Amino acid sequence: MLQVQVIRQNREEVxxxxxxxxxxxxxxxxxxxxxxxDRKRLTQQYDEGRATLNRLSDQISTLFKAxxxxxxxxxxxETTTVKQTLGEVTEALQVAEARLQESLVLLPNLPHASVPPxxxxxDNELVRDSGTLPVISGTPLPHWEIARIxxxxxxxxxxxxxxxxxxxxxxxxxxxQWALIRFFLEFNRSRGYMEYMPPLLVNxxxxxxxxxxxxxxxxxxxxEGDQFYLIPTAELPLTNIYRDANLKAEELPxxxxxxxxxxxxxxxxxxxxxxxxxxLHQFEKVEIVQITHPDQSYEALEGMVRHVEELIGLxxxxxxxxxxxGGDMSFASALTYDFEVWSVGQQKWLEVSSVSNFETFQxxxxxxxxxxxxxxxxxxxxxxxxxxxxxxxxASLLELNQGPEGIRIPGPxxxxxxxxxxxxxx
RNA sequence: GGAGAGAUGGCUGAGCGGUUUAAAGCGGCGGUCUUGAAAACCGUUGAGGCUAAUAACCUCCGGGGGUUCGAAUCCCUCUCUCUCCGCCA
Numbered sequence: 001m002l003q004v005q006v007i008r009q010n011r012e013e014v015x016x017x018x019x020x021x022x023x024x025x026x027x028x029x030x031x032x033x034x035x036x037x038d039r040k041r042l043t044q045q046y047d048e049g050r051a052t053l054n055r056l057s058d059q060i061s062t063l064f065k066a067x068x069x070x071x072x073x074x075x076x077x078e079t080t081t082v083k084q085t086l087g088e089v090t091e092a093l094q095v096a097e098a099r100l101q102e103s104l105v106l107l108p109n110l111p112h113a114s115v116p117p118x119x120x121x122x123d124n125e126l127v128r129d130s131g132t133l134p135v136i137s138g139t140p141l142p143h144w145e146i147a148r149i150x151x152x153x154x155x156x157x158x159x160x161x162x163x164x165x166x167x168x169x170x171x172x173x174x175x176x177q178w179a180l181i182r183f184f185l186e187f188n189r190s191r192g193y194m195e196y197m198p199p200l201l202v203n204x205x206x207x208x209x210x211x212x213x214x215x216x217x218x219x220x221x222x223x224e225g226d227q228f229y230l231i232p233t234a235e236l237p238l239t240n241i242y243r244d245a246n247l248k249a250e251e252l253p254x255x256x257x258x259x260x261x262x263x264x265x266x267x268x269x270x271x272x273x274x275x276x277x278x279x280l281h282q283f284e285k286v287e288i289v290q291i292t293h294p295d296q297s298y299e300a301l302e303g304m305v306r307h308v309e310e311l312i313g314l315x316x317x318x319x320x321x322x323x324x325x326g327g328d329m330s331f332a333s334a335l336t337y338d339f340e341v342w343s344v345g346q347q348k349w350l351e352v353s354s355v356s357n358f359e360t361f362q363x364x365x366x367x368x369x370x371x372x373x374x375x376x377x378x379x380x381x382x383x384x385x386x387x388x389x390x391x392x393x394x395a396s397l398l399e400l401n402q403g404p405e406g407i408r409i410p411g412p413x414x415x416x417x418x419x420x421x422x423x424x425x426x
Numbered sequence: 427g428g429a430g431a432g433a434u435g436g437c438u439g440a441g442c443g444g445u446u447u448a449a450a451g452c453g454g455c456g457g458u459c460u461u462g463a464a465a466a467c468c469g470u471u472g473a474g475g476c477u478a479a480u481a482a483c484c485u486c487c488g489g490g491g492g493u494u495c496g497a498a499u500c501c502c503u504c505u506c507u508c509u510c511c512g513c514c515a
Binding site for chain 1: 436444445472473475476483484485495496
């Protein structure tokens with residue numbers, strides 16, 4: 001959520017930036033400013049009414065204590081009109097505040113100055129890649145074939161138990177999941193991230209805090225009876241750990257990591273996009289979150305990009321890093337880097353991580369503040385990234401490392417998997 | 427699921443219709459003293475709105491609503507915590 005004060009002071013700049021993000025409803029900016037004027041005007045009227053009423057109450061109190069009952073009763077009469085006006089003003093003020101809020105939450109975050117313009121994935125900017133793409137002798141199989149032959153993942157069984165997009169991992173396939181999860185967590189921990197195991201269902205306030213509500217409501221599974229959302233990412237519970245917090249500057253930065261299953265309805269997806277592990281309704285992911293001083297968030301973002309890059313490098317996967325264009329960025333983000341790994345079996349890039357700086361967009365909603373020396377509390381910056389999402393890593397890994405002797409497991413992962421290869425089923 | 431008790435400032439905790447503009451203690455910050463520190467003493471110390479303002483005014487005692495001239499205090503409701511019963515990995 002943008003801060004009204006920022007919009008008021010930088011109206012032109014705000015509109016210019018929203019254009020970069022391909023935001024169409026630009027009239028909303030002036031609407032917000034006008035609604036804020038209403039709010040200020042009504043607030044002033046409300047304050048004056050309250051002040052009058054407070055004075056009268058004091059006078060009545062004094063009169064009754066002095067035993068002047070008749071005069072006291074007379075004063076009471078005077079409050080009637082004040083109260084009536086105050087009641088009307090209060091109602092109007094509440095409406096004005098609600099309207100302002102409703103409009104304000106519809107404005108996406110402003111993109112950072114380095115965000116390239118554009119509207120499609122083709123407009124994303126290549127930051128760097130791992131070099132020449134590997135060539136596999138023979139015809140490399142796609143991961144769903146490998147998963148079938150080695151009996152690692154059963155998509156049909158999952159479809160019968162739940163529905164499409166809910167695969168069942170079996171034996172070496174299941175163990176590979178846990179090996180990757182533990183490997184990712186240990187790597188994150190070694191770089192100062194505190195490990196958490198958070199709730200997988202969250203309430204609306206939490207989903208609002210990180211920006212999924214109201215923007216992404218239809219993408220989340222909802223538990224009707226208890227009004228809970230199944231988390232689409234551990235970002236929600238992790239970042240909300242610090243909701244309403246008043247931090248000290250020396251407590252920053254805060255680094256957190258957690259593994260969680262992620263649940264996404266993915267309404268509107270179809271065709272080869274959802275083949276195999278490419279797009280699932282339930283998948284495993286390890287997330288990293290940082291809460292930083294506003295002056296240090298971009299440094300932190302670059303650090304997170306290097307962190308994820310190193311992790312993918314340890315798995316030996318071909319990758320590239322993209323800076324997302326304005327139109328391809330998420331609602332809440334100010335700057336996002338996407339990581340893609342190469343699928344040699346499908347001959348295409350697969351997104352495995354998205355690393356973003358949200359600046360104060362989330363912290364303004366969650367009221368995460370910190371106090372610098374002798375200043376008033378200020379909003380922190382929040383960042384997060386995948387480190388990493390499993391399915392497409394598994395897809396790339398299986399396809400790249402297939403061979404006659406089985407699937408080779410990258411060295412750094414072997415201690416977690418307990419073997420140097422996935423063996424053929426006897 | 428049933429019955430009861432509770433939720434107050436960074437923490438502990440008093441207040442249970444009107445000098446509460448929220449006591450007191452702890453913690454934090456500043457000062458006196460000291461070579462320095464500790465102790466002691468003195469002062470200061472929540473958030474938000476409006477604002478040029480660290481001025482005035484207004485709001486906030488878990489959330490929401492109500493009664494009253496006036497609510498932390500009374501009533502309703504929701505959420506959460508604790509105790510007991512039931513159920514249960």
